[in-house]
Amino acid sequence: MWRAVAVYRVASLAYAALVIAVNSDGYARPWGGWAVLAVMTAWTVYAVPAFRGGHRKGRPLLAADLAVAFGCILATAWVETASNIGHGRPTLPISWVAAAVLSWAVAGGRRAGIAAALTLGVANLLVHVVAGTTAGMGRGTFNGVVLLLLTGLVVGHVVRLALEAEARLARAVEMESATRERERLARRIHDSVLQVLAMVQRRGGELGGEAAELGRLAGEQEAALRAMIGTAAPITAAAGTADGNAAGGPGRTVDLRPLLAGHGSTSVTVSAPATQVRMPEHAAREVEAAVAAALDNVRRHCGDGARAWVLLEDDGAGAVTVSVRDDGPGMPADRLAAAAADGRLGVAQSIRGRIRDLGGSVSIVSAPGEGTEIEMTVPGPAAASAGGEARRGAVG
Known part of the structure; x- marks a missing residue:
């Protein structure tokens, strides 16, 4: 998932650079557009390896990612003309800011993704407020906010399903490994211990006296051992399952x-x-x-x-x-x-x-x-x- 976010971040940066290059002549401050693009590029260069490393779930990195996206959106009110904003021209980073929503959704699930989307939605609305073009706030602005919300919701949900599937797969692999080990031990026990116990039981019965008692005890242990290796081990309900009980908790069953x-x-x-x-x-x-x-x-x-x-x-x-x-x-x-x-x-x-x-x-x-x-x-x-x-x- 983090690799997918990195690919999206780079691809959307390339698209934002193309749009800024095409529209720069119409900006109130053309050099400001290139400055915003430089900030987006620098952050992308830093964020791609940072989120891929061990700090990708850290709150400071996620907060910085959202803050950079928020600032790039607000910079539109300073770089663009009020007329262009009023006519619905997109913000400078366009879809690049959705990478922050994706990062929050991957790290924290649906709620985190929706929270990030709402934050950036507020930034989109503030652009019109700062530029004084609230009267021209059209369908495009609200469509962008809705798309961000849907992105956070859907990606967060997919991530949760992926984590659950990964946990189930890990449990299945663990159970399969345990079963294989149990079968291996059962073969070893059958080829050695059980045969010895059976021989002791048989010879004890033939000798009689105290040996017969030892033979009887050996027979009981043989039967108990056969029952143990021939019956599947108790299976417990693991953490994160549908019943919501952690393994070893009050809801554990055997x-x-x-x-x-x-x-x-x-x-x-x-x-x-x-x-x-x-x-x-x-x-x-x-x-x-x-x-x-x-x-x-x-x-x-x-x-x-x-x-x-x-x-x-x-x-x-x-x-x-x-x-x-x-x-x-x-x-x-x-x-x-x-x-x-x-x-x-x-x-x-x-x-x-x-x-x-x-x-x-x-x-x-x-x-x-x-x-x-x-x-x-x-x-x-x-x-x-x-x-x-x-x-x-x-x-x-």
Whole structure:
């Protein structure tokens, strides 16, 4: 964009020089026209490399660019005759001044471009005021002002779209690079670590005793590692996106599936939809922590041979449900109440408390000899957002 502005600045200077050369005989002060052209030439020689360098977005340079254009326009009232101004002869720099509007639009967007255009529009009107030809201020003057405004608006808008496209391209390239690196690591892990873990699991089972326990642990780590490298990493909403939330800010969302898949093992089966289940990052981390607490209870109370199943569901209507089921011995109906009375608040705080704080609910179904199922339901992103707006409205 800055190269395009530089080309326009040079081309419009050549056109202004041609017009000044043709009209100089009719000026009230012909030498003044050449003086203005000299100023325009000197500034162009300075501005082209200056805007191309590291200072192109500096406010002092932009202000000086606009000031030079403003002064060259006002000089028309001193160089031209009042008669020529009244008859609609263009200002001395003609379209050269639009380069300042372009610079402001490229550097600051639509608002900056419009502000620069309005400033130069005032200069065009002041030429008639100083020359005393306001009665002859015709359509040409207003057309020039309107064209400057349109230039600032359109170019500023195009620049904003270009910056957004560049940011999206950078994110796409970054994601592609991350995916390639992930695939490379997955191949390396598969060719080395996973094979070793599988061999340890197999040999441990054959040897029995303490080696069998090591084999079981190796099998669990193998399953967890396979789940980790086989599931796409959570994708976050980056800064400057349509939702207006900066990456890492309150609006950041993640895919819940990889978080739960990390708990998969030879004794824990994790099932999730094929499509992403996106949630606010804090909510997703809390749900994952609640699932981890439920699986820890299975390991502690159901024995080493117990199996567990984690099922993730997204009903598409604003609710996400995660259920953790085991084939353990189950528990009596009053077990949780007795645990809370004894001060053991694992389920009450680690599971119920977390889900309650997210605005969700927990249902626990268990019977002796029939295992236990914990079902956790939390609002999805849309429902959570609507609830947040309602709460802010109530506070306001």
